[in-house]
Amino acid sequence: xxxxxxxxxxxxxxxxxxxxxxxxxxxxxxxxxxxxxxxxxxxxxxxxxxxxxxxxxxxxxxxxxxxxxxxxxxxxxxxxxxxxxxxxxxxxxxxxxxxxxxxxxxxxxxxxxxxxxxxxxxxxxxxxxxxxxxxxxxxxxxxxxxxxxxxxxxxxxxxxxxxxxxxxxxxxxxxxxxxxxxxxxxxxxxxxxxxxxxxxxxxxxxxxxxxxxxxxxxxxxxxxxxxxxxxxxxxxxxxxxxxxxxxxxxx
Amino acid sequence: xxxxxxxxxxxxxxxxxxxxxxxxxxxxxxxxxxxxxxxxxxxxxxxxxxxxxxxxxxxxxxxxxxxxxxxxxxxxxxxxxxxxxxxxxxxxxxxxxxxxxxxxxxxxxxxxxxxxxxxxxxxxxxxxxxxxxxxxxxxxxxxxxxxxxxxxxxxxxxxxxxxxxxxxxxxxxxxxxxxxxxxxxxxxxxxxxxxxxxxxxxxxxxxxxxxxxxxxxxxxxxxxxxxxxxxxxxxxxxxxxxxxxxxxxxxxxxxxxxxxxxxxxxxxxxxxxxxxxxxxxxxxxxxxxxxxxxxxxxxxxxxxxxxxxxxxxxxxxxxxxxxxxxxxxxxxxxxxxxxxx
Numbered sequence: 001x002x003x004x005x006x007x008x009x010x011x012x013x014x015x016x017x018x019x020x021x022x023x024x025x026x027x028x029x030x031x032x033x034x035x036x037x038x039x040x041x042x043x044x045x046x047x048x049x050x051x052x053x054x055x056x057x058x059x060x061x062x063x064x065x066x067x068x069x070x071x072x073x074x075x076x077x078x079x080x081x082x083x084x085x086x087x088x089x090x091x092x093x094x095x096x097x098x099x100x101x102x103x104x105x106x107x108x109x110x111x112x113x114x115x116x117x118x119x120x121x122x123x124x125x126x127x128x129x130x131x132x133x134x135x136x137x138x139x140x141x142x143x144x145x146x147x148x149x150x151x152x153x154x155x156x157x158x159x160x161x162x163x164x165x166x167x168x169x170x171x172x173x174x175x176x177x178x179x180x181x182x183x184x185x186x187x188x189x190x191x192x193x194x195x196x197x198x199x200x201x202x203x204x205x206x207x208x209x210x211x212x213x214x215x216x217x218x219x220x221x222x223x224x225x226x227x228x229x230x231x232x233x234x235x236x237x238x239x240x241x242x243x244x245x246x247x248x249x250x251x
Numbered sequence: 252x253x254x255x256x257x258x259x260x261x262x263x264x265x266x267x268x269x270x271x272x273x274x275x276x277x278x279x280x281x282x283x284x285x286x287x288x289x290x291x292x293x294x295x296x297x298x299x300x301x302x303x304x305x306x307x308x309x310x311x312x313x314x315x316x317x318x319x320x321x322x323x324x325x326x327x328x329x330x331x332x333x334x335x336x337x338x339x340x341x342x343x344x345x346x347x348x349x350x351x352x353x354x355x356x357x358x359x360x361x362x363x364x365x366x367x368x369x370x371x372x373x374x375x376x377x378x379x380x381x382x383x384x385x386x387x388x389x390x391x392x393x394x395x396x397x398x399x400x401x402x403x404x405x406x407x408x409x410x411x412x413x414x415x416x417x418x419x420x421x422x423x424x425x426x427x428x429x430x431x432x433x434x435x436x437x438x439x440x441x442x443x444x445x446x447x448x449x450x451x452x453x454x455x456x457x458x459x460x461x462x463x464x465x466x467x468x469x470x471x472x473x474x475x476x477x478x479x480x481x482x483x484x485x486x487x488x489x490x491x492x493x494x495x496x497x498x499x500x501x502x503x504x505x506x507x508x509x510x511x512x513x514x515x516x517x518x519x520x521x522x523x524x525x526x527x528x529x530x531x532x533x534x535x536x537x538x539x540x541x542x543x544x545x546x547x548x549x550x551x552x553x554x555x556x557x558x559x560x561x562x563x564x565x566x567x568x569x570x571x572x573x574x575x576x577x578x579x580x581x582x583x584x585x586x587x588x589x590x591x592x
Contacts, residue, residue, distance in 0.1 A: 090454060090455040091452070092447070092448045092452045094519035095448060103459040103461070106444060113440060
């Protein structure tokens with residue numbers, strides 16, 4: 001296996017007396033989709049918030065491209081090229097696609113917004129992901145469908161050459177056709193060289209799109225980076241519910 | 252729905268800007284008043300309308316910025332009294348008129364900034380924080396002056412409210428400059444996008460790394476600043492610092508102006524142009540009621556109805572969008588059969 005772009009070792013996090021993460025390891029590889037699965041309360045969100053720098057870990061080592069780094073603020077995470085696409089999408093419906101994609105990192109020239117550059121970059125990013133479902137980058141997000149919004153959110157994450165993109169339940173609210181579109185987009189995202197971490201409850205999605213699967217169970221990684229070809233639906237469900245344990249791989 | 256919505260939005264994208272509707276209403280009201288009242292259509296009345304309108308419009312401008320972020324500033328009217336009296340007092344203590352101006356503006360900024368701090372860092376809802384500030388800011392001038400009005404001694408101060416530049420009243424010029432600056436800031440700067448984003452979705456704005464605290468403090472400080480300009484204009488027009496100024500209808504009118512101008516009370520929607528048209532509409536209606544000799548007690552009644560209509564439209568905006576006005580009104584009379592078709 002190659003060197004992971006990002007690797008977590010022995011990550012711990014507790015909220016008061018509650019240990020949410022009890023020494024978790026996680027790795028994500030460039031050009032690969034790593035699915036992170038686990039039941040509600042397993043600690044997925046906490047793990048992700050740590051990666052995003054929103055809620056730093058209490059203990060543990062984060063290695064980025066082989067070097068130890070700190071993730072104490074969202075800014076540090078963003079500087080490394082770690083982007084999170086949240087489940088509720090974190091888009092502003094009253095703004096258009098360009099404004100959303102550049103929100104918080106607008107291109108400025110002479111103190112005012114550089115609309116031309118931003119429009120061009122937004123359109124280029126969408127094109128690089130082969131997105132053809134949006135007709136104009138000046139459309140308001142309120143006028144977009146769920147799948148289109150997900151597309152915008154993902155495009156936003158790769159706008160600034162992200163190296164690690166974390167997708168939190170990207171297909172949770174979508175219909176069948178839109179789920180297919182978004183999964184195809186996730187695939188293209190990985191093929192462009194990004195390390196993708198996909199959080200999902202939907203094992204059909206996971207088996208369709210992921211290269212590896214990592215399973216969290218009550219704050220512990222019970223199966224880490226299992227190649228998807230070496231496992232099956234039944235086993236993964238076993239790991240998620242704690243009725244099976246994984247013996248292979250590097251755990 | 253998923254298939255049709257983009258197409259539908261493309262159509263609404265081609266529609267006239269939302270200001271056209273409220274502008275048409277304004278023109279209609281002006282025409283009707285001109286027909287009804289000979290004294291309305293005089294030049295001097297137009298001037299007094301604009302002058303009164305300028306104070307309301309300044310408050311509306313600040314109110315709009317706050318509303319865009321999803322907040323509200325109930326202390327704007329009280330700030331008018333506070334800053335107006337502060338300027339008069341400074342001059343009463345022998346300060347030159349421009350020092351009085353600086354004192355008033357600084358005080359306005361301070362009051363607003365305190366609002367912003369309490370709301371963001373103290374996590375007090377805007378409604379409560381500015382409601383409390385309304386009490387504080389209106390009490391101070393009363394206490395300081397014992398509720399007596401304070402005559403301005405420096406004659407040069409009158410230029411702010413009574414002066415003219417190329418025969419345009421100074422308050423109107425000031426308003427024009429301020430409105431243009433705010434319009435450019437909202438449309439063309441990072442600050443503007445962030446203000447709209449915060450009103451559209453506060454969590455999304457936070458996750459995007461926007462400095463929410465700084466922007467909140469800024470918009471409330473600007474609201475206080477514009478209220479202070481209103482206070483200066485009012486004091487300068489009468490050459491009297493009036494501790495109970497701004498305690499009546501000004502606040503009410505400023506919110507009304509913003510709302511009928513298309514600024515959403517839920518944040519994230521609205522333009523300077525719309526808000527200014529809304530403010531002028533409110534000023535026109537009150538002025539019209541005055542010249543028509545309608546009992547002044549009816550004014551609040553009428554403005555109240557206008558606010559209700561504006562808010563009603565605002566809350567039902569999504570349902571009513573993309574439907575021509577006549578159809579919209581018809582649809583409202585037959586609830587349920589209205590929009591989604």
